Amino acid sequence: MSRSVGPRSGDAIFSSVERVNAELFTLTYGAIVRQLLTDLEEVDEVNKQLDQMGYNIGIRLIDEFLAKSNVTRCVDFKETAEVIAKVGFKMFLGVTASVTNWDADGTCCSIILEDNPLVDFVELPDTCQGLYYCNILSGVIRGALEMVSMKTEVTWIRDMLRGDDVFELQVKLLKQVPEEYPYKDD
Ligand code: MYR
Numbered sequence: 001m002s003r004s005v006g007p008r009s010g011d012a013i014f015s016s017v018e019r020v021n022a023e024l025f026t027l028t029y030g031a032i033v034r035q036l037l038t039d040l041e042e043v044d045e046v047n048k049q050l051d052q053m054g055y056n057i058g059i060r061l062i063d064e065f066l067a068k069s070n071v072t073r074c075v076d077f078k079e080t081a082e083v084i085a086k087v088g089f090k091m092f093l094g095v096t097a098s099v100t101n102w103d104a105d106g107t108c109c110s111i112i113l114e115d116n117p118l119v120d121f122v123e124l125p126d127t128c129q130g131l132y133y134c135n136i137l138s139g140v141i142r143g144a145l146e147m148v149s150m151k152t153e154v155t156w157i158r159d160m161l162r163g164d165d166v167f168e169l170q171v172k173l174l175k176q177v178p179e180e181y182p183y184k185d186d
Helices: 010-040 043-069 077-093 135-147
Strands: 098-100 108-113 150-158 167-176
Touching: 010 043, 043 077, 043 135, 077 098, 077 108, 077 135, 077 167, 135 150, 135 167
Parallel strands: none
Antiparallel strands: 098 108, 108 167, 150 167
């Protein structure tokens, strides 16, 4: 097969580099999960560990997110959820998600992911049926939101690796800690 030589457009080079990066990221994540399964043996322990790793990433990633996205304070949790789905997922995973299933008081919703690069090439064996393969994502969201004063519980409701049609993450706002104004008004 002949390889084309000569100039290529910047876009073509950029997209092939991006694709390789995305594949490397996906394969690296898979290797981490596989190693955790080997080391910890119990699927529940792997779920916990992935969540904790995600949390540790989330508490750091929020600074980069706020700096790069220019997102300012959200007026309410509804706006926050939209920002996560449309801006956060795009920035860090290259895909967007949708927000649905709001409860009456606007403190609980579902984030739906139809496309999830973390699971490209992934098929779970029967021994891993209880595994929440993408649990790192729930931890990232929980950690990031905690840094902007929102205590949340993030739970997987649907998972394509378990045969569901989409990925669905339920995000529940447990507590919003008001940020204290650091100066005294005279
Ligand atoms: C605010 O009201 O202070 C802004 C809150 C914005 C929170 C955005 C959190 C982004 C989390 C990114 C998750 C990416 C998952 C891959």
